[in-house]
Amino acid sequence: MSESSPTQEQAAAPEPAKEKERLFGLLDLDARFDLTRFRLIRALLKSRWMPLALILFNTFMFMIILVATLLGGFSAGNYNFGIMLVWILWWVLLMFVLVPVFARAWCLMCPFPIFSDWFQRRRLINIGEEPKKPWGLNRRWPKWLKNMWLMNVLFLVTTFFSGFLTVRPFATFVLLGSVILAAFIVGLVYEKRSFCLYLCPVSGFQGLYSQFAAAEIRRKDDAICKAHKKKTCFIGNEQGHGCPWLLMPFKFEKNTYCGMCLECFKTCPHDNMAFNLRPFGADLLVDTKLESKGLDEAWKAFIMLGIAVVFYLGFQGPWGFMKDMIRGTTLPGFLSYIAFHTVFCLAVIPGVFLAFCWLSKLASGNREVPLKKVFTGFAYTLIPLGLGVWVAFSFGIILPNGSYLLHIASDPFSWGWNLFGTANFPWTPVLTGYLPHLQGIAMLLFYLFSVDYGTKLARRIYPEPAQAKRGFVPILAALTAVTFLFLWLYMG
């Protein structure tokens, strides 16, 4: 991510010319449907209670989760409120709806930054006069860390402990407690939502996959933004805070780092912000000076694919020795798992993909285009496919385990309550006979998105159409091979 402070030069930089393109040759990728055209939605987005009401609700839920996971201790997690809500309901909602459809909608309602926001702003709800200097040290995040690398590492490290986190309530308590504490401490030192932007383990993949999402927040009219010299969306005014995500709402083109906090709807005096519905994946083609394609995002895509493979082998596969390794039955086994997981995600997958990119360059006949450009550019084809892999994986979570939610809703602390009369609801797998089909359909559907965007990315990577077509063939083979691999894992 580039430097976030707006300058005259950046603000005045001309927009890059956009080629008119269509998704699957049908849907204009520039098509947008602005939801703020409905008065009710417009009023909702401008209200100071939105998204605060959702954040407060989730903070309340989060407190219950913390208590439940603390009380749950080391018991089996499938009857624990915290485990079920976080690793079944939240995760599945995230992968099925929130990220693919609404981008970073979870960040909009996430409770983690509430305490640091409150501290920095010195108020929770109203704005009044924006404080000249927020509380805290308010330091700028180091420029060399303004990317996804730290989040890549932190998320990968977090997944090392999934064999504990997803089954031991106390492990989830430690994780969630650490995250909210870290968010607060980072907020004391660094400006605004630096934690969410560059550290939160779950922020990275949401940012990456939100490029595929069918929703976005963008300015409506460039001309209005250019004429509005006082960039209130960035610096804030009496109606709202300056962008907590340190973006320039008058300028940005990608969902990756937009936390959808809705402050720009409040601070724009011209109602020039839109909440658009759009074709899936529109951001995958964005590559501007401010928001360029980068290796950090490429590696995030590789890591997410790698984690899916390892998680399948460990959690949804039938191999007992893998489960023993993941749950740390022996230290050598656990360390071997970490080593395999790390090398597979950080080196093997990128290495194999690099080989296909080298073949792509060879097939294209273009010797001038840098291999790094081919590698980085085509890595974005793995975003739809990766999301498909996780949608398919999540079917394997919710269908067999969803019925536990009814139990824990009635008895969240395992105190023998029966709030909704469902405490004794038996374990009931739902539609698990159709699981392979749902997974197969998800894989093929997202494969098509990857291929379609692959052809478009090829035209951006190689200057000549013929080169692009030849150069795409090895990438098509790679995408097909990845899809085949996951079909085999899920059904074969």
Next chain:
Amino acid sequence: MNRAVLQVLLAGVAAVALGAAPPAGEEHFFEVRARKFEYEPHVLRVNRGDRVRIRLLSEDVAHGLYVDGYDLNVVANPGEDGSLTFTADRTGRFIFRCSVTCGEFHPYMIGHLKVEPNTPFFTYAALLLVLGAGILAITAVRRRREA
């Protein structure tokens, strides 16, 4: 003479028809040992139409075995085996999973029942290859037109 030819033809048709039909179901017996958090054997392979008998033995705590797609369940306690008999009339790979909370990794205690031929997998794999080949063909045709 004609009658002999007819008999040979009928015999041939019958042979082809019998060859195309699913083989008569064999009986398979599996002794599945369950322990935290795995089954042994963890993959059961049968053919469509086969009769499957499973004897579930628990080596530590109470375990279950629920077969996805067949909606069958059996439970075994230590020293108290469970048994399950069914005809594998649906093809594909089906997960069987523990149905009794047996410890923290219980939701991940999984095995596979493979009923050959794995038609769903081959169907989706074939679809994938058709899609990939189709896209290649479209690319080639467009290139030729542009040339």
